[in-house]
Amino acid sequence: MNHSYELPVDEVSYNFAFLDEFAKREIRRSILKAISIPGYQTPYASREMPMGRGFGTGGLQLTLSLLGAGDTLKVIDQGADDSVNAVNLRQFVELTCPGTSTTERAAEANIIQSRHRIPEDRLTANQILVLQVPTPDPLAIVEPSEARRKIMHGESDYASLLTKLYEDIVQFDEIAISNRYPTRLNGHYVIDSSPIPRFDVPKMHQSAALILLGAGRERKVYAVPPFTDAVPLAFEDVAFRTEAFLDHQGTRRHCDRCDSSTSYLDEIMHPDGSHHWQCSDTGYCNDRCARRDSAGSGAVRS
Structure with a gap:
């Protein structure tokens, strides 16, 4: 992607892609670290955005930091291109990123920002998928202390998370997690897969496209690099299944x-x-x- 585009000063009164250049560089550095350590929750300085929480400000900051002249963006919300969230984010990009274009076809976009879904079309190596994330840490449901969770991630200690899945099986005869299914990357870090349904989780495995996950409120970004093993947590006798x-x-x-x-x-x-x-x-x-x-x-x- 081309990041050398300079907007004429007399054209608008704010910087290209709304964020200042220092902010975009800082976010891109965090993205590079997240790609280098698949699944690691990399902190970044999340900025205030001119939209309410819940509109995917974390994912939007990643998208704005990556967009350049000639890029094509697709924005979807729960699979739809015409929802309030998708329309507002798309219009915001159109207003603040002259030189870029938007589309409703996944095959035409090189950057796709999504809430709650991964597109049905198979993504390619020249595409980036940005997922909006409300809660980046899957251990938050079993361990309230962030300091303790960091140690557990570092030691790859997910016994308490597996116990939670086992309790679901005892109570419901199956794992009852419908979205945000915990997924292990390259045999180590377990990530919150964002509020995508279980149906979409297998699309992360060995995906040709780079997948970035951004949480604005929690100020974290993590990544599923291309061709990474992404395996949902499950048991030998109770396999992971989709809808x-x-x-x-x-x-x-x-x-x-x-x-x-x-x-x-x-x-x-x-x-x-x-x-x-x-x-x-x-x-x-x-x-x-x-x-x-x-x-x-x-x-x-x-």
């Missing part, structure tokens, strides 16, 4: 719009009580519908 989306007959449901049977689905209830299933990733769903329409044939189930 199945099965109907009453045990058949895998498909999207009622594009007919995909491999994507993560959202259930939509209509006022008449009927149920509708649709791809959570709206860009992926739209692409499939467009290909179907241009081919002039019925939907092709994946």
Whole structure:
């Protein structure tokens, strides 16, 4: 990515990408350290942003620090391109980053900022995925002391976290974590995978794209470098499993719009009580519908 672009002084009254150059350099240095130590929670000086907490200020700071002239950005919120969060962040980038462009197609973007989802399209080596994270430390649910958690991470001591998973099995006959599933990188650090569903966790394993996870309130950034082993915590006799989306007959449901049977689905209830299933990733769903329409044939189930 090109970071040499200089905005003419008379064009706007603030710096390119809103953050000052010192802030962006500091964040990029933290990103490099996070990439060098997969899963390590690297501190950085999180800045105040002109938006409320919960709008992904941590992820946005990473994105703004990486954007340069000629880059293309896609912003999604729970898979949707048209949610309030996604639209506001995209407009903010368009206003403060002249020379960049935005898109709703994952294949066209070299930087993707996401909340709660990893795109259905397979990411490539020339792409960066930035995930918004509310709580970066998976040990926070079992150990309140941050000092103690740092020692546990350093010693790769995750016995208490495994005990929490075991308690789920005793109580529910399965691990009941639906999102933020703890995932071990390269056999050492266990990370909070951000509020992505379990369905998306396997996409981190050996991903060709760089995955960055930023928590603005906690002032931490950590990374899943390209082609890194990312294995969800589980047991030999109780394996990790993803959402199945099965109907009453045990058949895998498909999207009622594009007919995909491999994507993560959202259930939509209509006022008449009927149920509708649709791809959570709206860009992926739209692409499939467009290909179907241009081919002039019925939907092709994946």
